[in-house]
Every structure is written in C-alpha cells, then in structure tokens.
Amino acid sequence: MSLLAGLRERRARGELAVDLEAARARVAALENVATTMLGCVRSLVLDIDELGAHDIKTRLAQLTTQLRQGAEASEISETCAQQRSEILEFAERERDYLDRRDAELRRIIEVLSHGLAGVSQGAATYHRRLLDNGTRLEAASRLSDLVKMRAAITAEVHGLRTAIAERQVEEQTQAQALRREVEQLRQNVARAQTEARTDPLTGAANRAAFDEELARRCELAAAGREGFALVFADIDHFKRINDSYGHPVGDRVLTAFVEFLRARIRRSDTLARYGGEEFGVILPGAALRPALRKARRMNEELARSDWAVDLATKLKFTASMGVAAWQPGEGASGLVERVDRALYRAKHEGRNRVVKA
Missing domain, CATH: 1.20.1270 (Substrate Binding Domain Of Dnak; Chain:A; Domain 2)
Incomplete structure (x- = not known):
C-alpha cells in the first residue's frame, strides 16, 4: 500500500x-x-x-x-x-x-584490446601464411602445368622427330629408287646411243657414227689441230661366200673380219661398217705412209689366216683396201671419194691388195 x-x-x-x-x-x-x-x-x-x-x-x-x-x-x-x-x-x-x-x-578492456590485437596480428600472420601457401600452391599448379606442357611438347617433338626420320627414310628410299631409275635411264640412253651408232651384227660403228666422226676429224684438221688417214677395206668375193656357205657363215665372216681389224688398231682409232662388206678405219694423227704400212701388214696377215666354218671346214678370205691421208682444204665427201676410187682400183687390179689414193 x-x-x-x-x-x-x-x-x-x-x-x-x-x-x-x-x-x-x-x-x-x-x-x-x-x-x-x-x-x-x-x-x-x-x-x-x-x-x-x-x-x-x-x-x-x-x-x-x-x-x-x-x-x-x-x-x-x-x-x-x-x-x-x-x-x-x-x-x-x-x-x-x-x-x-x-x-x-578499463583494465579488462585494455587486456581484451591487447588480446584482440594479438588475435588480429595472429590472424594477419595466418592470412599472410594462407596467401603464401596459396602463392606456393598456385606456383606448384603452374609448375605442374609447365611439367605437363613440357611432357606434351616433348611428346610432340618426339613425334615430329619420328615423322621426320620416317620421312627422311622414305625420301632416301625414293631418292635411291630415283637414282636407280636415273642410272637405268642413263644406261638405256647410253645403250640407245650406242645402238644408234653401232652396227648390230658386227659391233662396229655404223654409217651415221662414221660420217659424224669423219666430219669432226676434218674440222679439227682444218683448224690445224691434227691430221688423219682413212682406210677403206672390202672383203673379196663376199657374195661367193654367201652363195657357197650361206648367209649365217657370211655373217660370221663379217664379225670375224671386224674382230681381226679391231685387234690391230688403236683405241683412239674408229672402226665402222660403211656398208655391206665394206668397212672404214679412221686413223687420227697418221700420215699416208704409216697408214699404208699398217694397211699392208693387216692385209698380209688376213691372207695367211684360216677361219673355221665348222669342225670339218676351214675358210680363207682376203680383202682389198684403199688408203688416203687428209689434205688441206679437203672435206669429208672429197676424202671419201678419193679413198673409194683407190679401193675400186685395188678390186680392179686383182683384189687382195692395198692401193693409195
């Protein structure tokens, strides 16, 4: 109350x-x-x-x-x-x-303030540690990425090297095949050129090669480089050999005659089948007299030789020859005409002889 x-x-x-x-x-x-x-x-x-x-x-x-x-x-x-x-x-x-x-x-607040300051400082330190750890983790992550990138690049480089090596092997194989093809083509070309310049029966140079070489020698001689001599040789009574023994024997006679002449001339000389049973020999650097001596010596040896047709039959044959040396201002056709006239005289005078132009 x-x-x-x-x-x-x-x-x-x-x-x-x-x-x-x-x-x-x-x-x-x-x-x-x-x-x-x-x-x-x-x-x-x-x-x-x-x-x-x-x-x-x-x-x-x-x-x-x-x-x-x-x-x-x-x-x-x-x-x-x-x-x-x-x-x-x-x-x-x-x-x-x-x-x-x-x-x-106030003392409690001061203590709490100090405690809070310590906590703040610890929190800041912990935050910095977290940041440092995050930085380290990020760096580690980047390092891991770099390692992976390096591994990928290494694998790619290895693959490229392998591809390059395989490509090089393939290119080497192709290059070797190409070289073989080129060499085969070169051989085919050389063979074709040889065949184009070679008589298929006797293996001597053919008429085209003879005409080319004779024209070249005339040009060299006209330029004052080197003179030469020309020999025409014709097998005597060759038609009779074909009629008596047959054309196969006649072919063997032609081949044997070429082998006989080639064995007695130099490597620098040119032996060619001029036509039929007639052959021409170009002797570079030879004068008329040495050419005559060589022709007579070959003619005499041929007359003494026996040629086996078969096991039971032997064959003898001779040849008529005309010889001429190149003269200044003379062309290939003029030289051939002079040698051919000399050969005709050898035939007309009884065959098996050498006549100079």
Missing part, C-alpha cells in the same frame, strides 16, 4: 487530524524525499545491495513509518536531513565503487 493511500485510510477512520500547515509541511518533506530518492536512483547504475546499503533501506523504512504515523514536520525534516547525508555518503561510496569498476573495466 502506498503512503497516500494509508493517509486517506487513516483520515477516513478519524485517526488523523491534520491541519493545513502540517499537511503542507509533510507534502514538502515528501517532495524533498522523492527528489532525493529520484536523484539517488538516477545516480545509481548498479543495485545498492552490491554496495552494502542495508542501513539506508532501514532508515527509508523508518521514514515511511513516520509518515504513516503522522509525525511532525520538524521530525520528518530532521530525518530527511539525516537521510540526505547518508544518501550523499552512499552516492560517494557508489562513485568510488563505480570508479573502481571503471578502472577494472
């Missing part, structure tokens, strides 16, 4: 006779008490039990009892003054307590 409610109840029962002045005094005292209590309450932050303010509660209870019992204003004012003094002491003790609590809180 509140103080005012108690006063009303007492006045209703007729227990309280209060004059106006006394009532005003009590109201003023109550206002002072309320103001003081309000100031105490405002200045307090913590519970007063924490400061050991049991005496203040007791005196407040006494003041309340005095008010309910209708004590005099002077007595209430005295009590309020004592209560004010005690409340001020209480407030002083509260401020000291609060100062101590503030200091303790």
Whole structure:
C-alpha cells in the first residue's frame, strides 16, 4: 500500500487530524524525499545491495513509518536531513565503487584490446601464411602445368622427330629408287646411243657414227689441230661366200673380219661398217705412209689366216683396201671419194691388195 493511500485510510477512520500547515509541511518533506530518492536512483547504475546499503533501506523504512504515523514536520525534516547525508555518503561510496569498476573495466578492456590485437596480428600472420601457401600452391599448379606442357611438347617433338626420320627414310628410299631409275635411264640412253651408232651384227660403228666422226676429224684438221688417214677395206668375193656357205657363215665372216681389224688398231682409232662388206678405219694423227704400212701388214696377215666354218671346214678370205691421208682444204665427201676410187682400183687390179689414193 502506498503512503497516500494509508493517509486517506487513516483520515477516513478519524485517526488523523491534520491541519493545513502540517499537511503542507509533510507534502514538502515528501517532495524533498522523492527528489532525493529520484536523484539517488538516477545516480545509481548498479543495485545498492552490491554496495552494502542495508542501513539506508532501514532508515527509508523508518521514514515511511513516520509518515504513516503522522509525525511532525520538524521530525520528518530532521530525518530527511539525516537521510540526505547518508544518501550523499552512499552516492560517494557508489562513485568510488563505480570508479573502481571503471578502472577494472578499463583494465579488462585494455587486456581484451591487447588480446584482440594479438588475435588480429595472429590472424594477419595466418592470412599472410594462407596467401603464401596459396602463392606456393598456385606456383606448384603452374609448375605442374609447365611439367605437363613440357611432357606434351616433348611428346610432340618426339613425334615430329619420328615423322621426320620416317620421312627422311622414305625420301632416301625414293631418292635411291630415283637414282636407280636415273642410272637405268642413263644406261638405256647410253645403250640407245650406242645402238644408234653401232652396227648390230658386227659391233662396229655404223654409217651415221662414221660420217659424224669423219666430219669432226676434218674440222679439227682444218683448224690445224691434227691430221688423219682413212682406210677403206672390202672383203673379196663376199657374195661367193654367201652363195657357197650361206648367209649365217657370211655373217660370221663379217664379225670375224671386224674382230681381226679391231685387234690391230688403236683405241683412239674408229672402226665402222660403211656398208655391206665394206668397212672404214679412221686413223687420227697418221700420215699416208704409216697408214699404208699398217694397211699392208693387216692385209698380209688376213691372207695367211684360216677361219673355221665348222669342225670339218676351214675358210680363207682376203680383202682389198684403199688408203688416203687428209689434205688441206679437203672435206669429208672429197676424202671419201678419193679413198673409194683407190679401193675400186685395188678390186680392179686383182683384189687382195692395198692401193693409195
């Protein structure tokens, strides 16, 4: 029950006779008490039990009892003054307590601040470590990528080297095949050229090769390089050999005659089948007399030789020869004409002889 409610109840029962002045005094005292209590309450932050303010509660209870019992204003004012003094002491003790609590809180805050600073520093260190580890992991990842890239490049280079080696082997094989083909073509061309310039039966040069070489020798001689001599040889009575022994024997006679002449001339000399059973020999660097001696010696040896037709038959044959030396200003046709006339005279004079032009 509140103080005012108690006063009303007492006045209703007729227990309280209060004059106006006394009532005003009590109201003023109550206002002072309320103001003081309000100031105490405002200045307090913590519970007063924490400061050991049991005496203040007791005196407040006494003041309340005095008010309910209708004590005099002077007595209430005295009590309020004592209560004010005690409340001020209480407030002083509260401020000291609060100062101590503030200091303790400041120390706690300082400790917490240091702890937080340490935690922040540790967190920063941990963050840096995380960053360093991340950098290392990224570097390791890049290194792994580089290793993989290097392995891929190495494999690609190995594949390229293998492909190049295979290509080189293939190209070498193709080059060897091409060289063989070229060599075969060269041999074929050489063979074709040889065949084109060679008589197929006797192996001597043919008429075209003879004409070409004779023209070349005439040009060289005309240029003052080297003179030469020309010998025409014709097998005597060759038609009779063919008629008597047959053409195969006649072919063997032609071949044997070429072998006979080739064995007795130089490698630089040219032996050619001029036509039928007639052959020409070009002797580079030879004058008329040496050419005549060579022709007569060959003619005599041929006349003494026997040629086996078969196991039971031997054959002898002779040849007529015309010899001429190149003369300044003379062409191939003129030289051939002179040698041919000399050969004709040898035939006309009885065969098996050598006649100079």
